[in-house]
Amino acid sequence: MLKVLGAVCLIFAGAAAGCLQSRKLREHRDRLQAFLKFLSEVKTEIAYAGVPVEEILERHGKNIDFLLPYFQARQNGEDFLQAWGKAAGSDLLLPQERTLLRNFGEGFGATDMQGQLSHCALYEELTHKELDTAEELYKRKGRLYRMLGVCVGAILALVLI
Template sequence: MLRILGAACLLFAGTAAGCLQSRKLRDHRDRLRAFLKFLSEVKTEMTYAGVPVEELLERHGRGLVLLQPYFQARQDGADFLTAWSRTAENGLLSGQERVLLQGFGEGFGATDLQGQLSHCSLYQELTRKELDTAEKQYSEKGKLYRMLGICIGAMVALVLL
């Protein structure tokens, strides 16, 4: 009886590990989608309303998980670039997400309106490319990780029995 319970626990652990790896891929894809939406909203509002950078971030970035370290740093009194660099240092982000955020923050609010629109367009395109890669990875590897977790858990459970 105890062996069966142990085998069931191993099967569950393998399945959970596979689902966790798959979820990491999905979260990466979702963060990129949210950032792309943020860029689109910021660009649109800059075009038609000429809203300052700080207000744009407050309006459209508050709900983004990516930008939470920025808002925390601003509450602690950090200047814009220091707060933005803390955003890029977020441990949850992949290397490419960090590069995108750091590059976007360094140029955000640094030029005139036309320069800002070009900057947003550039980062929209870079984010779109990264999003395409992330979606492809999730569709290819997400199911693989889940099934691999189940199979490894079942294999170890069978060895135990």
């Protein structure tokens, strides 16, 4: 009886590990979607309202989890680039996301309105490419990770019995 219970636990542990890996892929995709939506909102604010960068971030960045270090740093009195660097260096982000976010922040608010619109359009395109890759990776490997976790758990359970 104890062996059967251990085997069931191993199967569930394997399934949980597979789901965790699959979740990481989904979160990567979701972060890119949130950043893409943010970029779209930024472009609209710049084009039609001429709103300053800090105000745009206050309006549209509060609900993005990886920008929370930016807001905390700004409350502590840090300037824009230092605060943005903290957000771009967040542990939540993958290396390619960090690079994308860091590079966007370096040019954000540094030029006139037309330059900002071009900057946002460039990063929308780069984010679209990264999002397409992340979406494909999630579709291809997400299910694989879940199934692999169950299979490894089942194999270990069989070895136990």
